[in-house]
Amino acid sequence: MNASKEHILLVSLSLFLQKSFKEVTMKEIVEKTGLSKGAFYHYFSSKEELFIEIIRTYFLKIMKVDYSRFSKKSFRDFYCDYINYIISAFEKLKTELGDISDEDDINYFVLAFDAMRLFPGFKEEIKEVHASELASWEQAVSSGKASGEIRSDMTDRQIAGMFVYTNDGLGLRLIMEGRVKQMEQEMLTLWDSFYNQIKV
Amino acid sequence: MNASKEHILLVSLSLFLQKSFKEVTMKEIVEKTGLSKGAFYHYFSSKEELFIEIIRTYFLKIMKVDYSRFSKKSFRDFYCDYINYIISAFEKLKTELGDISDEDDINYFVLAFDAMRLFPGFKEEIKEVHASELASWEQAVSSGKASGEIRSDMTDRQIAGMFVYTNDGLGLRLIMEGRVKQMEQEMLTLWDSFYNQIKV
DNA sequence: ATATACATACCGACCGTTCGGTCTGTTTGT
DNA sequence: ACAAACAGACCGAACGGTCGGTATGTATAT
Numbered sequence: 001m002n003a004s005k006e007h008i009l010l011v012s013l014s015l016f017l018q019k020s021f022k023e024v025t026m027k028e029i030v031e032k033t034g035l036s037k038g039a040f041y042h043y044f045s046s047k048e049e050l051f052i053e054i055i056r057t058y059f060l061k062i063m064k065v066d067y068s069r070f071s072k073k074s075f076r077d078f079y080c081d082y083i084n085y086i087i088s089a090f091e092k093l094k095t096e097l098g099d100i101s102d103e104d105d106i107n108y109f110v111l112a113f114d115a116m117r118l119f120p121g122f123k124e125e126i127k128e129v130h131a132s133e134l135a136s137w138e139q140a141v142s143s144g145k146a147s148g149e150i151r152s153d154m155t156d157r158q159i160a161g162m163f164v165y166t167n168d169g170l171g172l173r174l175i176m177e178g179r180v181k182q183m184e185q186e187m188l189t190l191w192d193s194f195y196n197q198i199k200v
Numbered sequence: 201m202n203a204s205k206e207h208i209l210l211v212s213l214s215l216f217l218q219k220s221f222k223e224v225t226m227k228e229i230v231e232k233t234g235l236s237k238g239a240f241y242h243y244f245s246s247k248e249e250l251f252i253e254i255i256r257t258y259f260l261k262i263m264k265v266d267y268s269r270f271s272k273k274s275f276r277d278f279y280c281d282y283i284n285y286i287i288s289a290f291e292k293l294k295t296e297l298g299d300i301s302d303e304d305d306i307n308y309f310v311l312a313f314d315a316m317r318l319f320p321g322f323k324e325e326i327k328e329v330h331a332s333e334l335a336s337w338e339q340a341v342s343s344g345k346a347s348g349e350i351r352s353d354m355t356d357r358q359i360a361g362m363f364v365y366t367n368d369g370l371g372l373r374l375i376m377e378g379r380v381k382q383m384e385q386e387m388l389t390l391w392d393s394f395y396n397q398i399k400v
Numbered sequence: 401a402t403a404t405a406c407a408t409a410c411c412g413a414c415c416g417t418t419c420g421g422t423c424t425g426t427t428t429g430t
Numbered sequence: 431a432c433a434a435a436c437a438g439a440c441c442g443a444a445c446g447g448t449c450g451g452t453a454t455g456t457a458t459a460t
Contacts, residue, residue: 004435019317020310022222026420036437037421043435047420110220110313112376117219127377158393162362165369165390170361172368176312177327190365193358197397204409226446236411237447243409247446 005043008033013054014097017106021051021114048118055119059111062089063129067136075144079163079191087184104178134160152198159198166190205243208233213254214297217306221251221314248318255319259311262289263329267336275344279363279391287384304378334360352398359398366390 011033015024026047030037044050070085071077094103115122137160144150152159170187174180211233215224226247230237244250270285271277294303315322337360344350352359370387374380 002435020220020222020314022220023317025418027418035435038423038425038438039436041421045421107313109309109372113307113310113313114220116376123376123378130373130377152397154393154397158390161370161390162366162394165373166362166365168369168372169365169367170369172309172372173330173365176316176323177330178323190358190361193354194362197352197354202409225444227444235409238412238449238451239410241447245447 002043004035004039008035008040008043008050009054009057010096010098012050013058016051016054016111016114017097017108020110021047021118051114051118055111055115055122058093059108059115060125060129062093063126065133067133067140070140072140072143074147074149075140076149076192076195078140078144079195080188083184083188083191103180106180107175109172109175134164137163148200150195150198151200154198162194163191166194202243204235204239208235208240208243208250209254209257210296210298212250213258216251216254216311216314217297217308220310221247221318251314251318255311255315255322258293259308259315260325260329262293263326265333267333267340270340272340272343274347274349275340276349276395278340278344279395280388283384283388283391303380306380307375309372309375334364337363348400350395350398351400354398362394363391366394 008029012024012029015028015032026037026040029047029050030040033040044053065082065085067082070081112126116126119125134157138156141150141156141159145152145156150159154162167187170190171180171183174183174186208229212224212229215228215232226237226240229247229250230240233240240250244253265282265285267282270281294306312326316326319325334357338356341350341356341359345352345356350359354362367387370390371380371383374383374386
């Protein structure tokens with residue numbers, strides 16, 4: 001992809017991660033990219049199109065985690081792999097965004113909510129992502145039970161839900177409180193404690 | 201409070217629950233209230249002031265749940281009471297909003313995120329709310345353990361975290377998927393399954 | 401009883417600014 | 431020479447907010 005276009009995409013992404021679609025102005029995009037209106041509209045037909053391309057190019061790609069890459073050896077390895085992957089993906093994104101944005105006011109939820117209004121079919125797509133995410137966790141739980149690693153009267157899906165929802169919930173709170181940095185440590189501690197609860 | 205002012209507040213709340221601060225225009229507020237620009241600025245000095253009053257009058261009041269009203273008899277009663285209370289508070293709000301807004305595109309998260317930018321000291325306030333929320337759950341867990349109702353190697357705080365975070369996480373997903381109606385049932389099922397896991 | 405004075409509630413034309421977007425022209429790479 | 435890459439003056443629409451004015455009610459003085 002053209003370097004200028006990618007630059008616009010990344011700078012804009014960092015802006016949309018900080019405030020809502022409407023709050024980000026063309027003026028700001030033009031200034032922060034160091035380019036001009038002419039350059040912008042050479043690559044994009046509108047601000048909305050830019051946003052849609054950002055959702056497609058970055059957001060949805062990041063959301064669609066490839067769960068097959070996580071360990072199948074044990075359930076604990078699986079969720080440790082998951083955390084490590086998410087953290088490293090986040091770090092990689094931060095690098096790409098460069099020093100453009102401060103870690104503490106990154107809020108991918110506002111991006112998602114804007115996408116619900118601006119990206120056609122976003123709701124359906126996110127529904128699928130959620131469903132396959134839960135299915136992958138369920139599978140990992142199932143393997144863990146089968147191998148005798150964990151044991152519980154909770155259904156596989158319920159255990160999967162506990163992991164997935166605590167992940168979302170904790171992430172949401174840490175973002176709102178501006179202490180995203182503690183995600184890895186807090187999530188791992190909580191998951192480990194629950195894991196010990198269902199470990200045989 | 202003056203009826204017109206309250207009417208403006210409620211209509212605007214329903215709008216801010218559907219889209220971001222910037223997306224809601226004065227024109228829309230004026231039209232939906234059936235009043236005029238003049239009337240609006242008679243009661244509020246600006247759109248921002250209106251928003252701040254909405255956060256103070258409705259949002260923060262709803263967030264600050266009085267946990268002392270929930271059963272202390274057993275931990276299960278406690279979280280059942282919690283769910284029932286939240287659901288009824290939600291229903292009450294829907295009634296106040298009248299037929300203004302559709303249940304499925306109510307999104308209080310965007311309201312919260314806007315408040316982070318527009319309501320001075322919101323982050324700190326929400327931090328306190330979160331902290332006292334967790335503390336209340338921790339207390340309920342502690343009682344449950346003391347009475348011999350539940351037993352676990354997880355700390356009280358960790359168990360509290362499981363409940364609080366799953367609540368947030370599930371709520372977030374259901375809102376994104378437009379199926380908030382299933383909250384009560386799904387949350388209760390999941391919590392019950394976890395409860396049975398730690399029940400003696 | 402009624403005229404005067406004042407306050408509150410409300411209206412909508414209007415204002416300056418900013419918005420996303422366009423258009424014409426210039427630079428640059430091949 | 432020619433197209434792609436960019437610059438920035440410019441545009442109409444929409445924005446939040448203002449302002450002069452009206453209608454209604456109510457307290458007060460005569």
